[in-house]
Amino acid sequence: MSNKDVLKGESRDGYVKIDRYNEDKIEAVATHYKDILGQLGENPEREGLLKTPERVAKALQYLTHGYDLKPDEILKGAMFEEDYSQMVVVKDIEVYSMCEHHMLPFFGKAHIAYIPNGHIVGLSKIPRVVDAFARRLQVQERLTNEIRDCIQNTLNPMGVAVVMECRHLCMSMRGVQKQNSVTTTSAFTGTFLSNDKTRAEFLRLITASLD
Ligand SMILES: Nc1nc2c(ncn2[C@@H]2O[C@H](COP(=O)(O)OP(=O)(O)OP(=O)(O)O)[C@@H](O)[C@H]2O)c(=O)[nH]1
Ligand SMILES: [Zn+2]
Structure with a gap:
C-alpha cells in the first residue's frame, strides 16, 4: 500500500478515515475537470477556478468513499x-x-x-x-x-x-x-x-x- 493511498488505510473493523486523500486519483480526476471547465465555456485559469478541479476531485472522492468500506465488517466489529x-x-x-x-x-x-x-x-x-x-x-x-x-x-x-x-x-x-x-x-x-x-x-x- 502506498503512503498516498490513505483512503485504503483500514482499521480492524473495516472503517476508512477520510482525513487524507489518494493523491494519484485526485490528480487524475482534477485533470479531467480542468478540461470540463473549459468545455463548459469557463476559463480554468481564472483565479476563482484555479483550485476548483482539485476541490471537485476531493469532493467526489469523499462522496464515493463507500467503495472503500466493508459494511459487513463494520457490523461484525x-x-x-x-x-x-x-x-x-x-x-x-x-x-x-x-x-x-x-x-x-x-x-x-x-x-x-x-x-x-x-x-x-x-x-x-x-x-x-x-x-x-x-x-x-x-x-x-x-x-x-x-x-x-x-x-x-x-x-x-x-x-x-x-x-x-x-x-x-x-x-x-x-x-x-x-x-x-x-x-x-x-x-x-x-x-x-x-x-x-x-x-x-x-x-x-x-x-x-x-x-
Ligand atoms: N428508480 C430510480 N430512478 C432514479 C433514481 N435517481 C434518479 N432516477 C431516475 O433515473 C431516470 C433516468 O432517466 P433517463 O430518461 O435516462 O434520463 P433523463 O433524460 O435525464 O430523464 P429526466 O430526469 O426525466 O430528464 C430518471 O427518470 C430519474 O428520475 C433512483 O434512485 N431510482
Ligand atoms: Zn438522477
Whole structure:
C-alpha cells in the first residue's frame, strides 16, 4: 500500500478515515475537470477556478468513499450476545447519496429495524452501514436493499426492515423540476414480511414523535 493511498488505510473493523486523500486519483480526476471547465465555456485559469478541479476531485472522492468500506465488517466489529428479542428501531438517520444516472445528490432519511436472534449490534453501526452503501453511486431502491441484505446476512436476526425517504436533486433542480416530491422505498425480511402486526408496529414507531 502506498503512503498516498490513505483512503485504503483500514482499521480492524473495516472503517476508512477520510482525513487524507489518494493523491494519484485526485490528480487524475482534477485533470479531467480542468478540461470540463473549459468545455463548459469557463476559463480554468481564472483565479476563482484555479483550485476548483482539485476541490471537485476531493469532493467526489469523499462522496464515493463507500467503495472503500466493508459494511459487513463494520457490523461484525460490534456484535454482542444478548437475550433481547423485541424490535430495535433506529430512525431518522440522515442519508446523503448520489444518483448514478446524473451524479447529482439525493438525500433524506433512513429508518431501520431488526429483531435480534441472540445477538444485538452496536447502535452506531447501523448508520455506519447506511453511509457505507450511500457514499457510492446509487439508486434509492438498490441502496435500500443493500442495507437490508447486509444486516440480515451479517447479524442473522429474525427480520430486518428498512424504509428510506429521499429527495432527488435530479428531479428538482433540472429535468422534471418537481420541488416537493419525496421518494419512499422499503425492504423487509423475515418477521417483517410474514407478520402484518410486526410490520405495522415498525411503521407506527417510525412515524411516532418523541414529544
Ligand atoms: N428508480 C430510480 N430512478 C432514479 C433514481 N435517481 C434518479 N432516477 C431516475 O433515473 C431516470 C433516468 O432517466 P433517463 O430518461 O435516462 O434520463 P433523463 O433524460 O435525464 O430523464 P429526466 O430526469 O426525466 O430528464 C430518471 O427518470 C430519474 O428520475 C433512483 O434512485 N431510482
Ligand atoms: Zn438522477
